[in-house]
Amino acid sequence: MANKIKRQAKQLKRYTNRRLIWRNVRFYFFYLVLLGLIGFVFFFIYTYLEDTLSRYESVQPKYVAEEFGKIFIEQDYKKLYTYEDHSELSLEDEEDYVNYISSLTEGTYIDYKEVPSKDPNVKKYSVTSNGRSFASFTIEKTGEKVNCGFLGDVEVYAPGDITTDVIQPITYTVTVPEGSSLFVNGNPVSVDHIVSSGEKTFADGHLPEQLNVPTSLCTYRFTTALGVPEIKAADANGQPVALTDKGNNTFAFSYNYQDEAMRAEHEAHIVDFAQKFCMLTTKNALINNVRAFTKPDSNAEEYILGLDRTWLNKAESYSFANIETCNYVAFSDSIFSCEVRLDYTSITKGKENTYHWASLLFLEKNGDKWLIYDIDFLVE
Amino acid sequence: MLRQYRDQKPSRRSEQPKKKRLLQKNDPQMIEMRKIRSRWHWGTFRHILLVFFTLILAVALAVVLAAGQIFNGPSMTASDLLVKTLTESSALKFVPYLFMQDRYVEDALNRNTIETTDAMTDVSLITVRARDPEPLETGEEAEEELYIETVVGATYRGYMMVVLDPSRVSVGVCRNPFTNEAGLRVNEIIAQYGAVGGINGGAFSDPGGQGNGGKPLGLVYSQGEKLHSPGYGYPVAAAFDENDILHVGDFTKQEAENLTFRDALAFGPALIINGEPALVDGGSGLNPRSAIGQRADGAVLLLTIDGRQANSLGASYADLIEIMLEYGAVNACNMDGGSSACMFLNGEQINDGLALSGSRRLPTAWIVK
Known part of the structure; x- marks a missing residue:
């Protein structure tokens, strides 16, 4: 009996050991499955995070801003031209635009950074060149949202506007001789920009016809937006026409004023004529004294000869004051004009009179002498 | 075999054959049975313990790996956000330094200014x-x-x-x-x-x-x-x-x-x-x-x-x-x-x-x- 019990106990032990081994096998199989599941969960978490974080990063507004920022940093101004409103550019084209901005930013450090915006739907960025702001751009909320899992819904931004401080519309007024062509930055300005024509210069009607000097002008008005433009004019023969900056964005054709150079040479002669002319009006000079200054058969001589002095009285004394010559204009090597002014005081029959005398004289070289061939009296 | 063993167990029912004696406490079967029960329970306990600690470890590891992925993963913005969030708190400001080098944490803080x-x-x-x-x-x-x-x-x-x-x-x-x-x-x-x-x-x-x-x-x-x-x-x-x-x-x-x-x-x-x-x-x-x-x-x-x-x-x-x-x-x-x-x-x-x-x-x- 005892042996039987022992045998049964042994059998029981063997059986139990097998059962325990089998249970362990089942458990570790389950455990491996569990580890596999954990691994799968890890993989799932990793994939989820990778996906969510990538999506979250991709919708950040800084990348939308980067699209615009790159245009400036890479100085891709042709692309910038397509973004910026350039409706105000009428005389400049894409090439001018690119060249102008390139010239402004060449060799400078360009960067951009966000600046405060009062509109919560708009982010604003300032672009700087060597620290100085020269452009700005915006990005705007589209209203669309991207779900970024545990990071919530992220607003999607889209590029907004680009504005450069480069485009600064300035209106110019340029007066050139009629028949001339006007060029801005090398581009011809169409006649559509002419606002007036037929304006006469002071020399109109006073110059010999064979002298090719313009005496009639027209005025252009146009707007440029890329800094200070290069404005040039050429006459009908293609010869450059000098333009003078009159201030306030106004340029005008100008004759060759040479006060400094010519006054020293001609002033005494001019003043002498003016004084003699004044004296002639008080019978204190002879007509031939005055005539000697004029060109024979000229308007000037004709005027002198035609002067009616019959009713004039000779002055007992006379004097000159405020004598001035100016605006010497050389039309050619042999023709010039100038203005002369003086106050002539005469005492006639005890009565003192002062006259202001101002006239525009045209002189022509005749041999080694300069003779007056035309006179225009200035109203002042 | 167990079933057989159970069949051998004394039954309280009256039809139990009288010739079979009841197992005594000191019988080898009873001793073996106690040992088996003990080994069974201990084994079960060990298995539960192993599963429990594995799950705890897995959760902890998942948290650490997830944090590591956010700190060093594909989104610099999310990384900066987490760094800033934690460094603004009183108790958890040390955490970013566990996952990132000091200079990267400083870089993240410098990138985020007001x-x-x-x-x-x-x-x-x-x-x-x-x-x-x-x-x-x-x-x-x-x-x-x-x-x-x-x-x-x-x-x-x-x-x-x-x-x-x-x-x-x-x-x-x-x-x-x-x-x-x-x-x-x-x-x-x-x-x-x-x-x-x-x-x-x-x-x-x-x-x-x-x-x-x-x-x-x-x-x-x-x-x-x-x-x-x-x-x-x-x-x-x-x-x-x-x-x-x-x-x-x-x-x-x-x-x-x-x-x-x-x-x-x-x-x-x-x-x-x-x-x-x-x-x-x-x-x-x-x-x-x-x-x-x-x-x-x-x-x-x-x-x-x-x-x-x-x-x-x-x-x-x-x-x-x-x-x-x-x-x-x-x-x-x-x-x-x-x-x-x-x-x-x-x-x-x-x-x-x-x-x-x-x-x-x-x-x-x-x-x-």
Whole structure:
């Protein structure tokens, strides 16, 4: 009996050991499955995070801003031209635009950074060149949202506007001789920009016809937006026409004023004529004294000869004051004009009179002498 | 075999053959049976233990790996956000340094800045509406002048308390003068002044996140009385002058006196000054926040954002600016946030605060009478 019990106990032990081994096998199989599941969960978490974080990063507004920022940093101004409103550019084209901005930013450090915006739907960025702001751009909320899992819904931004401080519309007024062509930055300005024509210069009607000097002008008005433009004019023969900056964005054709150079040479002669002319009006000079200054058969001589002095009285004394010559204009090597002014005081029959005398004289070289061939009296 | 063994077990039933004897305690079968039971139980216990610790380890590992992936993964923005969020907290600011090299943490912090102007508040931009000369008598009337709206964003949920009459908003303190004793909970400060509501206030001494909330930092004015000087690392303050206009900025002691502040608390940064929002470059972390602002009509905006919760991670400074701008704030200043952020009205906490034991003990609060 005892042996039987022992045998049964042994059998029981063997059986139990097998059962325990089998249970362990089942458990570790389950455990491996569990580890596999954990691994799968890890993989799932990793994939989820990778996906969510990538999506979250991709919708950040800084990348939308980067699209615009790159245009400036890479100085891709042709692309910038397509973004910026350039409706105000009428005389400049894409090439001018690119060249102008390139010239402004060449060799400078360009960067951009966000600046405060009062509109919560708009982010604003300032672009700087060597620290100085020269452009700005915006990005705007589209209203669309991207779900970024545990990071919530992220607003999607889209590029907004680009504005450069480069485009600064300035209106110019340029007066050139009629028949001339006007060029801005090398581009011809169409006649559509002419606002007036037929304006006469002071020399109109006073110059010999064979002298090719313009005496009639027209005025252009146009707007440029890329800094200070290069404005040039050429006459009908293609010869450059000098333009003078009159201030306030106004340029005008100008004759060759040479006060400094010519006054020293001609002033005494001019003043002498003016004084003699004044004296002639008080019978204190002879007509031939005055005539000697004029060109024979000229308007000037004709005027002198035609002067009616019959009713004039000779002055007992006379004097000159405020004598001035100016605006010497050389039309050619042999023709010039100038203005002369003086106050002539005469005492006639005890009565003192002062006259202001101002006239525009045209002189022509005749041999080694300069003779007056035309006179225009200035109203002042 | 077991079944066979069980068949051999003595049965209480009467039909059990009498010739079989009952197994005794010392019988080898019984001894073996006890051993088997013991081995079986111990084995089961070991298996359960192994599974349990494996799961615990897996969860811990998952958290660490997930944190590591956020810190060093494909999104620099998310990494910066987490760094900023954790470094703004008192207790967890060491965590980013466990996952990232110090210089990368510093880089992340440097990438996220807030730039404010040095402008002083332009009082001409605020026109405080004429007050009713008769004091409000009943709670109902008082509430007409005060309302709370829920504000919800992608990562936050919060509450905006709008107080139309700015003279109702002042600073409540736990005691005057301040001592080394613990501060009071915001609802206790509100009750102490007989006020109807309020939010937490300004900066306070909180070394290692273990402060007792009894000592403020920076400027504190309460009802015309200066209780604490500016500075102590919190130069920026929000302060009402005697004309109920909220000034936001960096005030020296002399400036505070010249501007005749009525109530003031320090924290910062300034969010909006004279309608100009501060520039938040890269944003800040997502945390519970509080802020105070004022509209052009003088109405005071008291904002509390819940954070560090599953349904509200928190708000950044940029979020606060956006909310304040939407509510028409001309001037606004960030106040103490984190576990301090709370809003009360009529004795009830409006927001879901972080602390299980109610609001934190603090030295100061913005209260609404």
